[in-house]
Amino acid sequence: MTTPTTMPAQPTLAGKVALVAGASRGIGAVTARAFARAGAAVVLAARDQQALGQVADAIRADGGQALAVRTDVGDPASVERLVEQTLDTFGRLDAAFNNATDGPLPTPLAEIDPEEFDRAIRTNIRGTFLGMKYQIPAMLRSGGGAIVNMASLGGIQGVANLAGYVAGKAGIIGLTRVAALDYADQGIRVNVVAPGPILTYHLEEAGEEAQRRAGQSTPMRRVGQAEEVAATVLWLCSDQASFVTGITVPIDGGQSAGIKPPQMYRQGQPMEAGTS
Numbered sequence: 001m002t003t004p005t006t007m008p009a010q011p012t013l014a015g016k017v018a019l020v021a022g023a024s025r026g027i028g029a030v031t032a033r034a035f036a037r038a039g040a041a042v043v044l045a046a047r048d049q050q051a052l053g054q055v056a057d058a059i060r061a062d063g064g065q066a067l068a069v070r071t072d073v074g075d076p077a078s079v080e081r082l083v084e085q086t087l088d089t090f091g092r093l094d095a096a097f098n099n100a101t102d103g104p105l106p107t108p109l110a111e112i113d114p115e116e117f118d119r120a121i122r123t124n125i126r127g128t129f130l131g132m133k134y135q136i137p138a139m140l141r142s143g144g145g146a147i148v149n150m151a152s153l154g155g156i157q158g159v160a161n162l163a164g165y166v167a168g169k170a171g172i173i174g175l176t177r178v179a180a181l182d183y184a185d186q187g188i189r190v191n192v193v194a195p196g197p198i199l200t201y202h203l204e205e206a207g208e209e210a211q212r213r214a215g216q217s218t219p220m221r222r223v224g225q226a227e228e229v230a231a232t233v234l235w236l237c238s239d240q241a242s243f244v245t246g247i248t249v250p251i252d253g254g255q256s257a258g259i260k261p262p263q264m265y266r267q268g269q270p271m272e273a274g275t276s
Contacts, residue, residue, distance in 0.1 A: 011235055012039055013035060013094075013238060017086065018042050018094065018237065019045065020035065020042060021082075023099070024047075025051055026202075027230065029055045031099065032044055032059065033059055035097075037062070037064070038234055041064075041066070042064065042066045043089075044066060045073070046071065047072055055068070056068040069081075069082050073131060075130075093142070094142065096139075096145070096146075097237075098131040098147065098148070100127050100150075101152075103119075106162060107163075112163055117163065121164065125168055131147075131149075139188055143187055144186065144188050144189075146236060147188065148190075148192065148233045151173050151176075151193065152165070152194055154166045154169050155170040155194055156250065172192060184246070189244065191249065192248045193229060195229050196251065197217065197224065218252065218253030218254060220253035220254055228251060232251055
């Protein structure tokens with residue numbers, strides 16, 4: 001099992017302004033730093049002000065520009081204020097990554113507390129809707145932009161015991177397609193990424209055995225890295241993806257392609273993977 005040690009050259013976003021919701025840790029924080037390295041001024045949003053401040057400080061220490069704004073993505077006034085502060089500080093908005101997520105712990109559907117289900121819908125679907133509702137007019141003011149929404153492989157394929165999470169992520173994919181169609185002829189592109197198992201703090205806390213099992217569930221036989229998700233988001237927000245809108249990009253080591261058993265078959269004979 002191999003993991004890439006270097007990433008390809010990033011597209012440039014010099015002179016652009018990027019907003020990342022859910023930026024306090026994990027994929028959001030890594031993507032915020034990637035936007036800054038690509039030359040963008042970055043606005044960071046999440047509920048954890050202290051964690052946001054640490055990410056913003058790290059970006060500034062590397063010579064980037066960063067603004068941290070405590071935000072509840074499910075509250076219209078909070079999201080509107082976030083976009084207004086972005087415009088007041090940097091004068092424009094060119095890219096947005098709606099990455100905030102939430103959902104109940106794994107539970108069979110009939111045992112889920114309705115309030116927990118509502119929480120998943122509020123953050124995932126309502127939060128993504130509100131993000132786009134206020135980001136799109138801001139982007140139209142400067143001639144257009146690009147939005148990437150965070151779904152999951154769980155939004156494409158069902159996952160047992162994750163009804164709230166799966167419903168939320170599937171809803172994000174639907175919202176993304178509608179927004180892409182609504183604004184395709186007005187200079188705004190909207191796409192969605194759908195990661196499979198990615199090594200973030202949740203999987204790190206689960207331990208090495210959980211990480212091994214997660215990696216073995218992918219045809220590539222490894223988990224993904226947050227940097228690989230960030231690279232995809234940056235590409236979708238860059239001019240390199242100028243004719244791409246309304247798509248869902250799985251970042252899953254081949255999981256969405258189908259099943260790759262642990263054994264390979266050659267000339268009708270079973271052979272353990274990796275042998276010759």
